[in-house]
Amino acid sequence: MTDTVSQPTPESTSGGPDGDFETLAALARVQVDTPSSHVMHFGEDEPIEMDCGASLSPWQIAYQTYGTLAPDRKNAILICHALTGDQHACNVHPVTEKPGWWRLFVGPGKAIDTDRYFVICANVLGGCMGTTGPASVNPATGKPYGVDFPLVTIRDMVRSQAMLLDKLGIDDLLCVVGGSMGGMQVLEWAALYPERVFSAMPIAAATRHSAQNIAFHEVGRQAVMADPGWASGRYLERGTRPRKGLAVARMAAHVTYLSEGALHQKFGRKLQSRAAPTFSFDADFQIESYLRYQGSTFVERFDANSYLYVTRAMDYFDLAAEYDGKLARAFRGTPTRFCVMSFTSDWLFPTKDSRAIVRALNAAAASVSFVEIESDKGHDAFLLDEPDMFSAAKGFIDAAARDRGVA
Amino acid sequence: MNALPPDDFDTRKASLAAAGARPDHLMLAEMVEPGARVLDVGCGDGSLMALLRDLRDCDARGVELDRENVNKCLAKGLAVVQGDADTDLFDYPDDGFDYVILSQTIQATLRPRAVLEQMLRIGKCGIVSFHNFGYWRVRFELLLRGRMPITEQLPFSWYDTPNIHHCTMRDFVALCHEVGAVMERAVALDAGDRPVRLPLPWWVWNMIGRQGVFLLRRGEGQGGEG
Numbered sequence: 035m036t037d038t039v040s041q042p043t044p045e046s047t048s049g050g051p052d053g054d055f056e057t058l059a060a061l062a063r064v065q066v067d068t069p070s071s072h073v074m075h076f077g078e079d080e081p082i083e084m085d086c087g088a089s090l091s092p093w094q095i096a097y098q099t100y101g102t103l104a105p106d107r108k109n110a111i112l113i114c115h116a117l118t119g120d121q122h123a124c125n126v127h128p129v130t131e132k133p134g135w136w137r138l139f140v141g142p143g144k145a146i147d148t149d150r151y152f153v154i155c156a157n158v159l160g161g162c163m164g165t166t167g168p169a170s171v172n173p174a175t176g177k178p179y180g181v182d183f184p185l186v187t188i189r190d191m192v193r194s195q196a197m198l199l200d201k202l203g204i205d206d207l208l209c210v211v212g213g214s215m216g217g218m219q220v221l222e223w224a225a226l227y228p229e230r231v232f233s234a235m236p237i238a239a240a241t242r243h244s245a246q247n248i249a250f251h252e253v254g255r256q257a258v259m260a261d262p263g264w265a266s267g268r269y270l271e272r273g274t275r276p277r278k279g280l281a282v283a284r285m286a287a288h289v290t291y292l293s294e295g296a297l298h299q300k301f302g303r304k305l306q307s308r309a310a311p312t313f314s315f316d317a318d319f320q321i322e323s324y325l326r327y328q329g330s331t332f333v334e335r336f337d338a339n340s341y342l343y344v345t346r347a348m349d350y351f352d353l354a355a356e357y358d359g360k361l362a363r364a365f366r367g368t369p370t371r372f373c374v375m376s377f378t379s380d381w382l383f384p385t386k387d388s389r390a391i392v393r394a395l396n397a398a399a400a401s402v403s404f405v406e407i408e409s410d411k412g413h414d415a416f417l418l419d420e421p422d423m424f425s426a427a428k429g430f431i432d433a434a435a436r437d438r439g440v441a
Numbered sequence: 442m443n444a445l446p447p448d449d450f451d452t453r454k455a456s457l458a459a460a461g462a463r464p465d466h467l468m469l470a471e472m473v474e475p476g477a478r479v480l481d482v483g484c485g486d487g488s489l490m491a492l493l494r495d496l497r498d499c500d501a502r503g504v505e506l507d508r509e510n511v512n513k514c515l516a517k518g519l520a521v522v523q524g525d526a527d528t529d530l531f532d533y534p535d536d537g538f539d540y541v542i543l544s545q546t547i548q549a550t551l552r553p554r555a556v557l558e559q560m561l562r563i564g565k566c567g568i569v570s571f572h573n574f575g576y577w578r579v580r581f582e583l584l585l586r587g588r589m590p591i592t593e594q595l596p597f598s599w600y601d602t603p604n605i606h607h608c609t610m611r612d613f614v615a616l617c618h619e620v621g622a623v624m625e626r627a628v629a630l631d632a633g634d635r636p637v638r639l640p641l642p643w644w645v646w647n648m649i650g651r652q653g654v655f656l657l658r659r660g661e662g663q664g665g666e667g
Contacts, residue, residue, distance in 0.1 A: 371520065392522055393532045399478075401502070404522040405511050426512050433518030 058334040059275075061129045062162070066337070067171065069096040069157070069164025070128035071121050074198050082159070082194055088184030092173065095198050096164025097121050097156035100140065101148035103204070109440045110204045111146060111431070112195065113155040114212030114219035117287075117344055118336055120163040123155040124148075129335045138419055145424040146431060150440070151208065158219075159194040160186035160344050162337035169270065169337040181267030186343050188215070188351045192222045196230070206230040208438060209431055213237040213416035214383060215344070218351050221391065224372070225353060225364040233434040235427060237375040238416045240387035241361055241394070242352035247382060250290050251345040254283030258338050267339055280338045281329030288328050293379040293412030297321060354394075361394035371401040373430040375416075375423060378406060382413040403430065453496050462492050464634040465570065465652060469544060470496050472568055472626065472656050477539035480504065480563060482526045482556075483546030487514035494519075502538075504529060527551045530559035538564045545652075547571055548604045558620055560657075567622070567657040573629070575609030575647040594651065610646060610653040621660035628654040 073096045076082070081091035098121040103110060113123050113136065120127075124134035124141045140146040140153055157165035160183070168183040199207075210223045210231050217239020224234045243251075258264055261279025265272045289297075301321040305311065308318065317323040357363040372395055376388035385406050395402035405426045409415040416423070458467060466489045473479060475497050481490050484503030487510070493499040503521035505511050514521035522529070526543075527550050541564030543556070548571050550556045560567040572594050573579075582590035589599040597604065608616070610629065617624055629637045629650025637650060 373515065389532070396522075396532065396537065397534050399537065401500075401520040402522065403511070403515055403520050404524070405508065405515070406523050408508070422508065422512075426508075426515055429512055429516030433516060437518050 056334075058129055058331075062335045062337075063169075065129060065163050066167070066169045067164075069121075071096050071098045071157075071164060073097075073164055074201050076197065080197075082190065082197060084184050084190045084193075085187040086185045090166065090184060093159075093166040093194075094164070094170075095156050095159070095166070095194050097154055097198060098123065098125060099155075100124060100153040101151055103152040104441060106441075107204055108208060108438055109150065109435070110152045110154060110199075110207050111209045111211065112199070112207050112223070113140065113146075113153060114191075114195070114210065114216035114223075115155060115158065116212070116214040116216050117348065118284075118332070118341075119216070120161060121155045121157045122163075123153070130331070135417060138417075139424065139427070145428040146209075146211070147428075150435070151431075154199075154202070154204075156195050156198055158186075158191045158215075158344065158347075160191070160340060160347060162340040165194070167337070168267075168339035168343055178270040180270065180339055181342075183339070183343065185350075186347045188218045188222050188347055189226065189356070191347065192219055192226055195219075195223075196227060199230075206232060208435060208440060209233045209235060211235040211237070211427070211431075212239075214239060214413065215348050217383075218348065218353075221353055221364075222351075224368060224370045225356070228365075228368045228370055231370045232438055233371045233373070233430070235373045235375065235430065236388075236391065237423070238377055238380050238383045238388075238413055239374075239391070240383050241354060241364075241391055243348050243350075244387070247290075248349045250287060250382075251349055253286050255342050255345060257282040257286070258342060264338060269338070275333070276338045277330075277333045280333045280336070280341060281326075283329075283341060284332040284336075285325040285329040288325060290382045291412055291414040293381065293410055295379060295410040296412050299410070361390070362397035365395055365398035365400050368395075368398060368400045371403075371434065373403045373405070373426070375405050375407060375426065377409045377411070377413070377415040377420075379410050380413045380415065450496070457492060457496055462496075463488070465630055465654070466492050466544070467496075468628065468630065468634070468636060468654060469542065469568055469570060472654075473497050473499060473540055475499075478502075478537075479540045479542060480533070480538040481542045481544065482530065482560070483543060483549065484510075484514065484519075484521060485544075486510050487517050487519045487521060489542070489544055490514065490519050490521075491517050526556050530556065530563060533559075533563045535562055536565060540564050540566045540568060542568045544568070544570050545572065548606050548608070550606065553606050553608075554616060554620065557616065557622070561620070561622055561659040565659070566625070568655070569613070569657065570652055570654040571608065571613065572604075573610045573647065573650045573653045574607040575611060576651045577648045578651075580648075610650055611643060613653060613655065614643070617655070617657060622657040623660050624655060625658050626654075626656040630654060 075094045081089040124137040142149045157163040160167045162169045168179045172179045210220045212220045217236035220236040258279040261276035263274040264276035304320045306320045306323040311318045354361040374388050376385040392404045407422045479499045479501045481503045484505050490501040493501045511523045541560040547553050579590045629646040630652040
């Protein structure tokens, strides 16, 4: 969920050039309705039926593809992105101009080899990079939806992706893969459309959001809503923005993506461009400076209301609850083969959450593999250079392709 | 369970043996009914699971501690859970498998008795193989050199070995009695990993068997649902 792998140097916080940020924000605003990627439009007569009871139409879903779809259509892999990710998994981002968030994992010759496989990645429902969300214009009013947008669930996101695949003429997927919230979507895919999923790889995920994780999300949402710029969710019409609030939300969340060890190794108690503390509330420590930078860049590319909606979708996720409280029922008789992965230093989605997935899959007699990757990078490890993750994933996906007869 | 025509089985076996399948693995695979659901605890690089799949059409799953080995299993298209026999078998449902296999694993567990009991709970049958510490060469080392034996099969020093609970075949038989397991078959493998076919008393097997292989079944009124 960190923006990039090569994180910016901490000193870039002080007095960030507001002009550049405003340009970024304008670029991001354009992406909401006219993204720099493929878009599939669904008309008035093609609504998406959502868990909250709303029937949303017209709507659109923005997506990227990499590689070539085989004539027999057996080589399609769907990537599901995390909370603040988007469809630009391995191309230069149209707003930030940074490389794609999963370029180490997906691409020519990578673990998910785009020379062999056809990879699809779509922006989630409720997002702000071209799939309909709270920043999109509500055709009924001609104004942005804002908080009038219906509450989105992980299952709604998965339904929207399935509707996209229907239109693309892709009946089933060689693999569905994603980390964190992407992993939640992977699990939901396998539960909702087992016959469309040959293999599934949920990474650093869980079948439900824990109380601790909901708590962190709530802190973030409250920070956004406490910012006067939020204007009860109508900031786009008012021309204000909850920049401070969203930045604080991002700062708090960012800490949860790292590990104590990683923070210590990277920053320790090092001071930021100064020899001694200033006896003030300036960003004396490098870690403060780094977090402030993370917060300030994030607010320029991400819509605050989208942040509220997508965090809420994660909070609501409880796969067992969708199946009478019995997780194993979600997977009963599943033909899908699973490879579950976790990281040793991830305390946001710890290994025990992944083991609970494995236990449920075993109880459902599903074909399940599980790998715990040694890493000190915390939850963010799934985005980073983790050769053990790459080799495990490559082995699993290539074997699935072989067994499915992918050329 | 659909049995293969015998000639097909023999053909497959011959070709797998020619491809380098271990004789003790072939021996284990023959103990398993075709088409069975099998859990291989301590499955290593997955070669036994692959053999069970290719020779017996089994639905084989593995548990393995070492991540390198887990990756090797994944690359073979096998389902393997990175985990520990001592702690993770509790997570498996009763009667989840037709067979649970401990192929040279039991001596590396912290609590062999508990692992054996879990095995009989999870599987309708259990297969256990281990290096027999009663083998004459092991006895010879201890008797003449007065040192813990280091052999080709057990190449570790006593202070640096994953094998913390060695036993002899007779020790294992005693444990089976203690946990109420029924011994369906017991085979001693000689130095060439071939079964000793001669009808000999236990104490002789316990001398000449380098490896012991046991097919077990849960006793009456013990564990599981039935």
